[in-house]
Amino acid sequence: MYVDSDDRRDGPQAAITSLGLNVGDTYRYPLTGTPTETNARLFLNSIDVEEQAAVSNGKKRFTLAVVFSPIDPNKDPGGPMGEDGYRDPFAAPPTLRAYGDPEEEAVMHDKDGTPILNTAGDPYDPGLSRPKSLLIFEIGRVEREFDYSRITDIKDHLNDAAWMGFPARSVMCLDIQPERVWSSDANGWTWPTVYKFAYREDLTVDDGGDDVVLYPGWTAKVLNQGLRQKVSGERKQIFIDNAPVSAPVLLKDDGTVAAPTDDPVYKYYDYLPEADFSVLDFPSDLFSAGTPEIP
Known part of the structure; x- marks a missing residue:
């Protein structure tokens, strides 16, 4: 024309x-x-x-x-084309890669929520474990600049609120990896950055009363046991048959020695710090975007 x-x-x-x-x-x-x-x-x-x-x-x-x-x-993965004929790498959609990372997890209850104990009412030593895949997802995008405080503020932290469809305290930032790269499209330095996250959810089972927490996500679950007990506000060595115990024994919630008929007591500890993940400003459809089938 x-x-x-x-x-x-x-x-x-x-x-x-x-x-x-x-x-x-x-x-x-x-x-x-x-x-x-x-x-x-x-x-x-x-x-x-x-x-x-x-x-x-x-x-x-x-x-x-x-x-x-x-x-x-x-x-285009490199970014949309501008009126000047150059791509805008900063407007390119983030990449997303997900996979399962195998790990071993301690087993304290069976599938129905019953504590796993020997016939004397003690936990097995060594205890049981099961294989489990930890959900890992990596997000990559090109950024204009990089603030290194983001690593110290977010890495090794949990999301402090619901984020990208995940419940609060269910996602940990495992790593943030920035790299400085020259871009001819941007005619300047760019920062391709990879964010690595891991997701864990609480796994519970209904035993007819209060739900039993089989696997508490990122919260530590520890069997309440020890070599000493609390008596009148003081810690005392536990004796059995007039001899101090050489292996931890189960304790009740008040710190005293549990009877053989008592249920095990588990303590839960939230020891991981939290951070505001919303500052990462990922697109809201990052985990849901797809291509619908054409009828």
């Missing part, structure tokens, strides 16, 4: 601007005026401009080749 200009000082950019086109626009024909046909699955990928010799009446002519394709340049 042709674009004529009355001003000999106009260059190719003026010719492109006059059409009101931007890379990423969907197909329409004609390109100006009321379209007679459109296609939402074809995207403008490039505009090639060639300056022609002067035409009559002192006008300047440009020949434009407009290329459409099914590829949306604004969905």
Whole structure:
């Protein structure tokens, strides 16, 4: 197609601007005026401009080749294409990778919530464990700059409130890895940064009364036992058959020695610090975005 200009000082950019086109626009024909046909699955990928010799009446002519394709340049992993023909790496959507990381977990109850004890009412030594996959997800994006205090403020912390669909205190930031990289698109330094998180949820079972916490997420669950007991406000060595015990014995909630018929007591400790994860400002659909099936 042709674009004529009355001003000999106009260059190719003026010719492109006059059409009101931007890379990423969907197909329409004609390109100006009321379209007679459109296609939402074809995207403008490039505009090639060639300056022609002067035409009559002192006008300047440009020949434009407009290329459409099914590829949306604004969905490129490197970022959307700007009007200047360069990609904006800072506007690229974050990447997301998830996987399971195997670990061993102590088992203190069976699947029905019954404490696992020997016939004398003591825990097994060594105790039982089970394999479990810890859900890991890594988020990557390109940032304009990086504040190193973000590592100390968020790494090794739990989310202090519901975040990205996850309950409070269920996600730990395992690592934050920034890297300084020169970008020709940005014509400056960029910071590709990877955020690594781990998710744990409380696993409980209904035993007919209060729910039994089998696995308490990031909260430490410890069997209440020891070599000493609390008597009249003082810690005293525990004796059995007139001899001090050499292995921990179960204690009641008040710190005294438990009877063989007493249920084990477990103590829970929230020892990990919390942080405001919302300052990371990830898109709200990061974990839910997908491509619906076309009917």
